Amino acid sequence: MNILDQIVADKRKEVALRKSLIPYKQLEASILFERATISLSQSLKNSTSGIIAEHKRRSPSKAVINQSLNVQDVAKGYEDADVCGMSVLTDGKYFGGSLDDLLIARASCDLPLLRKEFIIDTYQILEAKAYGADVILLIAAILSQEEIKQFSELAKSLDLDILLEVHNLEELQKSIMPTIDMLGVNNRNLKTFEVSLETSKALSNHIPDDFVKVSESGISSIEAIKELQPYDYKGFLIGENFMKTNNPGESARSFIKKFKK
Numbered sequence: 001m002n003i004l005d006q007i008v009a010d011k012r013k014e015v016a017l018r019k020s021l022i023p024y025k026q027l028e029a030s031i032l033f034e035r036a037t038i039s040l041s042q043s044l045k046n047s048t049s050g051i052i053a054e055h056k057r058r059s060p061s062k063a064v065i066n067q068s069l070n071v072q073d074v075a076k077g078y079e080d081a082d083v084c085g086m087s088v089l090t091d092g093k094y095f096g097g098s099l100d101d102l103l104i105a106r107a108s109c110d111l112p113l114l115r116k117e118f119i120i121d122t123y124q125i126l127e128a129k130a131y132g133a134d135v136i137l138l139i140a141a142i143l144s145q146e147e148i149k150q151f152s153e154l155a156k157s158l159d160l161d162i163l164l165e166v167h168n169l170e171e172l173q174k175s176i177m178p179t180i181d182m183l184g185v186n187n188r189n190l191k192t193f194e195v196s197l198e199t200s201k202a203l204s205n206h207i208p209d210d211f212v213k214v215s216e217s218g219i220s221s222i223e224a225i226k227e228l229q230p231y232d233y234k235g236f237l238i239g240e241n242f243m244k245t246n247n248p249g250e251s252a253r254s255f256i257k258k259f260k261k
């Protein structure tokens, strides 16, 4: 079994357990369920930097990145740095995150928040809303076309934006539908962990213009972004490069400063 299959198998068990303890009705009773969301795709369209900064403690490809920070400081730091949005990993087993991280990020800043999760069930979309997310991630590699349609329609009905993640042409072609707001190209192959910016370049002209294009993973310099901009990328998802430092907010700030020059 490759790592992605393993993650999904674990996730199915986890979601079944969560569902048995907290029913849909209880999620819908969260005060955050009525909150007006902030659109990340709109923010990206109006942004000069397009940086989406991530909170990630560890990952299967890197083991520990940073375990000594608190989410509140990171969220405030990213907001002060004027990033466009924040991504919060909520998977516990492989990434050391939690829904509580999302909730604390929500309480700490007014940035559009992405729930970074392996979504395989509609239940997780209601959780995303109940814990303060503005955007959900859907990963084409683990979903059927019918699931992408059903999940994105539900997310839209909850006023959540949808970032659809692909890694190759086949995934892209099965995923293009009007309920998707942003198309993310993951430069990291989730099955092998190989990273290459060429993935974003190669797929860009297959993405119709009405989707906001986001390049994800392995971005650690302004040069990388400059390289991707001619391919019409408007958003850049950066995790490790900020999170490996003692002060991710400050790192994001100096990154964005260089950018504007």
Ligand SMILES: O=P(O)(O)OC[C@@H](O)[C@@H](O)c1c[nH]c2ccccc12
Pocket: 054, 056, 116, 117, 165, 186, 216, 217, 218, 219, 237, 238, 239, 240, 241
């Ligand atoms: O830390 P990086 O290389 O900057 O990558 C961030 C982000 O793109 C990555 O965490 C990611 C992209 N897609 C995912 C899907 C699941 C978990 C994590 C991810």
